[in-house]
Amino acid sequence: MSSVPQKELVTGVERYPLDAEVPNVVEKLFSLRNQCTECNVCEVACSLVHSPDGTVNPQYARLKINHAPAKPSKVSPGGLGFVADICHHCGNPPPCAEVCPTDAFYYDPKTKAAVIEQDNCIQCMECVPGCPFDTVFVAPSGELLKCDLCGGDPVCVKACAARPEMLNEGKQYVRLPVLFYAEQADFNKEHKQVPEMGDEVGMMQAMLEAGKISSPA
Amino acid sequence: MITVHANFHSHFKELASTGEASFQIETPTVEALAESICEAYGPKMEAMLIDPDTHELNERGTMFVDAKGMRISMGDQLSDGDTITFLVGIAGG
Amino acid sequence: MESRLLRVDLTTGKMRSEVIPHSVFERWIGGSGINNWIMWEHFLTHDINCDPRGPDNIFVFGVGPLAGTGAGSGIKGRITFKSPCYNMFGDSAGGGKFPYMLRFTAFEYIAITGKSPKPVYLHICNDEVSLVDASHLWGRDTLETHTMLREELGTYPSHAHTLSISQAGENQVGIASVVSDALRIHARCGGGAVMGSKNLKAIAVQGNGGLKIQMPEEMLAWSDDFRQKIDENEAVYGFKRRGTLGAVEMYQHIGSHFWRNNQGNMFRGGEITSDNWVKKYHKYSEVCSSDCFIACDAKYKIDGTESEAAKKYIGETFRRPEYLTTGSAAGALDVRDWSEVAHWGKITNDYGIDNQDLSCAISFLMELKQRDLISDSDVAELFDREQSLRWGNMDDIEFCVESIVFQKNLFGKIFGDGPYLGAIRYSELKGQNFMKYATYGKGGASFTEEMRPFPTWMNNMAVASRGADHLKGIGLIEKFQRKDLSKIYFDGRTEAADLSVPTLKGASTALIENQVALLNSYGVCLFHWMLDPAGYTPQDYYGKAYAAATGIDRTPDELMLDGARICNLEKAFNSRIGMRREHDTVCERWMWEPTDEGMYPGSVAAEMFNPVLDEYYEWRGWDKDSGLQTRKSLEDVGLGDVADVLENEGSLA
Secondary structure, three states: OOOOOOOOOOOOOEOOOOOOOOOOOOEEEEEOOOOEOOOOHHHHHHHHHHOOOOEEOHHHOOOEEEOOOOOOOOOOOOOOOEEEEOOOOOOOOOHHHHOOOOOOEEEOOOOOOEEEOOOOOOOOOOHHHHOOOOOOEEOOOOOEEOOOHHHHOOHHHHHOOOOOOOOEEOOEEOOOOOEEEEEOOOOOOOOOOOOOHHHHHHHHHHHHHOOOOOOOO | OEEEEEEEOHHHHHHHOOOEEEEEEOOOEHHHHHHHHHHHHOHHHHHHHEOOOOOOEOOOOEEEEOOOOOEOOOOOEOOOOOEEEEEEOOOOO | OOEEEEEEEOOOOEEEEEEEOHHHHHHHOOHHHHHHHHHHHHHHHOOOOOOOOOOOOOEEEEEOOOOOOOOOEOOOEEEEEEOOOOOOEEEEEEOOOHHHHHOOOOOOEEEEEOOOOOOEEEEEEOOEEEEEEOOOOOOOOHHHHHHHHHHHHOOOOOOOEEEEOOHHHHOOOOOEOEEEOOOEEEOHHHHHHHHHHOOEEEEEEEOOOOEEOOOHHHHHHHHHHHHHHHHHOHHHHHHHHHHHHHHHHHHHHHOOOOEOOOOEOOOOOHHHHOOOHHHHOEEEEEEOOOOEOOOOEEEEEOOOOOOOHHHHHOOOEEEOOOHHHHHHHHHHOOOOOHHHHHHHHHHHHHOOEOHHHHHHHHHHHHHHHHOOOOOHHHHHHHHOOOOOOOOOOHHHHHHHHHHHHOOOOHHHHHHOOOHHHHHHHHHHHHOOOOHHHOOOOHHHOOOOOOOOOOHHHHHHHHHOOOOOOOOOOOOHHHHOOOHHHHHHHOOOOOHHHOOOOOOOHHHHHHHHHHHHHHHHHHOOOOHHHHOOOOOOOOOOHHHHHHHHHHOOOOOHHHHHHHHHHHHHHHHHHHHHHOOOHHHOOOOHHHHHOOOOOOOOOOOOOHHHHHHHHHHHHHHHOEOOOOOOEOHHHHHOOOOHHHHHHHHHOOOOO
C-alpha cells in the first residue's frame, strides 16, 4: 500500500485475462543520447503532473536523466553526454508486469501503456530489477513509479528543452526534442519482443544518416 | 538599380552560409534589400530578419547596422555601394 | 508561500531553522530580495563597518521561488555579503544544479555568520544539518573539492551538490569567488574570501523532499506558453549555439571590446575576432543549468589539432567560453588563441576567481610595462623573480594568476583585491601616480567591455549597487539601439535608443534595475528575458508564473514597485557605509580618454556622465547633490523603517 498516493494519468483501466494477447503500445517515447542537456525540466514536469498536491520532486518522476552514461554510441563514441532514461514501453505484457506477483498492472485503453495499480501493489520491488532498462523507480515514499505516457499526451516531451537544429518546414521547426513521442519504427515488430538497448541507438543513427534528424554539432 | 553589400556574422553567417553577399535592388530601400535576402536564404533567415507581426525588421536579439554603426530600419533609404552588417544582438555575460 | 532559513553561527557551531513567512515574500519577493533583507537585518545588530573578512560579516545564500518549478527560465542562486574587495554591498548569481538541489532540502535560504575555529563544510541533508571537518579538502581547488565531496557523500538521498572555494578563497584573496558544482561560478565581489575568512570550505546539499507549487495547473500552462514563445523566437537558436559568444563579432564590428586594458576596443589576431571556432572544436555534449528551456552551454574537448597552442591542452575539457571569459582573456590580456581562452576559463573556474578583476589587475601591470613606466627590476621585485609580462602570453598570465591565488609574492598581495586597490597600493609603493591606467567603476570593480560610447552602460558602471556592473540595469535599449523598446518603456519616445544624447539613459538604468531586481528575486536567469524584453516582461508576463508558484498575485505596477523596493534597500546599505554621489564614478580612462577606434571614435564618459547621473537620481527620487535617498523616495516604496535607520545615521537626504 503506498503512503503517498501519486496521480496516475490514464484514460481508463483495462485488464486482460492471463493468456490473452495484449496489444502493444504504438506511440512511445524515445530519448536521444548526447542531445540531452540535463536541464531537468522533464523530471520536474513529470513529478508535478503526477503529484496530488502540486509538489515538484524529481525523485517522483517516472524518468531520470542519466548523469554519466558511459555508453559509447556512434553519435557519441566517447560515451559522454547525458541521456534521459525512459520507459521503453516494451511489447505487452512488458517484463515489469510479467514478474509482478500480484494484480498490480493494468493498461491504459487509449495508449496501451502498462500502468502500476498502486492500491494493489505490495511494493515487493520485483519489477525494479525486472525492467531491462532500469526505468521502474522507487520513490522516497517506497511507491513504485512507472511511466504511464500521461494518457497519451506526455508532459516530458512537451517540457524537453533541447532544441537541436532540425529540419525546417516554413518558419516553424519540426520539433523533435530529445524526448519524442512517435510511432515505433522498426524494432519491437513482434509483440512481446523486448528491444535490445543497442537497437535504439542504431535506430537513432539510421535516422541521422537518413537526414530525418540532425546531429547537435 | 543599385548594388548594396551585406555582411553576415555569427548566426546570420550560418543562415546565409556566407560572410558576405551583394544584392542588386530596384528600390533603394532597406525593405527591398530585406526582401532580396529573404528570397536568397529562405524561411529561417526570414524568421530572424522580419518580425512576423509588424513586418518591421526584427529587433529581438539582432543588430543591423550601417557603415556608421547606426541601426537601420525597414523604411531607410540606401545608396549605391552601401554596406549593411547583420549581427547578433547579445550582451556579454 | 513559506520557506525555511538555516542560520549558522560558525563560531559556536550552533545552527537553527527559521520560518520565512508569507509576509516576507510579499514584501521581498524571494531570492535576491530576501537575501538583501536578511543582510540588512543582520547589520542592524552588527557593525556595518566591520571588516568583511571578520566574523561579523554575513554570508547569505538564497534561491528564489520560480527556480526549479518547471518555469523553464533557468535557475540562479544568489550569494549576498559585504564585499571584501569593494567594501560595499556585494552579491553574485550562479546557476547550475546547486540551487536546484537546495530546493529539495528543507531550506532555501542559508545565513552564515561567525568564524569556525577549524576548516569545515556545511552539510545539509534534507532537514539534517552538520558542520563537518574539511581538513582533507583544505588546499584543494574547486574541481577537486567538488569531486571529493560528491564521492564521499554518496547518492542517498540524492547526489550531493556543492558550493566551494579554492585556495584563493582560503587565502582570503579579495576577488575570490564561490563555485557551484565545479560548473558555475558566483564570481563577483569576493564571496570566496568571505567563506574563506570563516574557515568555511564548502556547502554540500542532498535532498529528496519536494517544493510546493501553489497553483500547479497555472504553472504548467504558463510553462507551456513560455516554451512556445521561446520556440518561436529565432534568436534563441543562435543563442543556444553560442551562448554569449554571439557578442564577439558584434562587439568587434562596433568596437565594444576591451583590448589590452582598454587601450583599444577591438580584438586583434584573426581567429579570435570570430566565433567560428564553435564548428571546429569537438563538442561532445550540450549542457544546461536546471529548469531552463534554452540550454546555452556545451562541453568541448581539445584534441590538439585545433591550433599550435592547443597542443598544450590536449584532452582538456572545457565549457564553451562566455563573452566575459573571452573579454577578460582575448580583450584585457590580448590572448589570441581560442584554446588558450578556454584554458583561461578553466583555470579561473577551478581556482574560483573573478576573471574581470583578475584580468584587469594583470593588464594594468602589463600596460605599465608596455609603456616603460616600470622596469624589469620593478617587475622582479613584485614577483620575487625575473618575470616577463607579455601581452597574450599564457605562461606569463598563468604565473600572475597563481601569484594571486596562492598569494605567492608582492604582486599577489598588492593586487588580490583587484586593479583599483592594486593601483592605489602600487602607486604608494613606488611614489608615483599610476591611477590613470587602472580601469574600474563604482567601488573599484572592473569590467572588460568598452564603455565610453555607451552612456547607459557607463551609468551602470557608476551606480550599480554591487560596484561597476553591467547586469543590474543592463543597457539593452541603448547598445542595440532598440527604438522599439524605448517606445514601450518611455511612452513612444526614442531617445533611450539614441547613443548621441544623454536623455532617457539614467531613466533606462532605473527602470531596468527594477525589472532585473524582480528576475533576481524570482531566482531565474536574465537571458531569457533579454532575448525578448518586451515579450517576457518580469512585472507582467513573469508575474503570472510568480503568482502560480507562490499564490502572490500582483499587478505589473505593484511588481515594479516591489523591484524598486529591492533596489532601494541595496542602495540604503551602501548609504549606511558612507557612499555618496562622489562614489558613483568611473576611472579616468573612461571619463577623460577618448576612444580612438571602433564605430564611435572620440567617445568619453565626461560628455554625458553628469546629466545621465542626474536623470538616474531623478527617476529614483534621490537627492542629486548627495546621491542619497529622501524620506519620500523610501516611503513611496514602503521603506519608512529604512528611512528611520538612515536618518539616525545622517545618511538620508
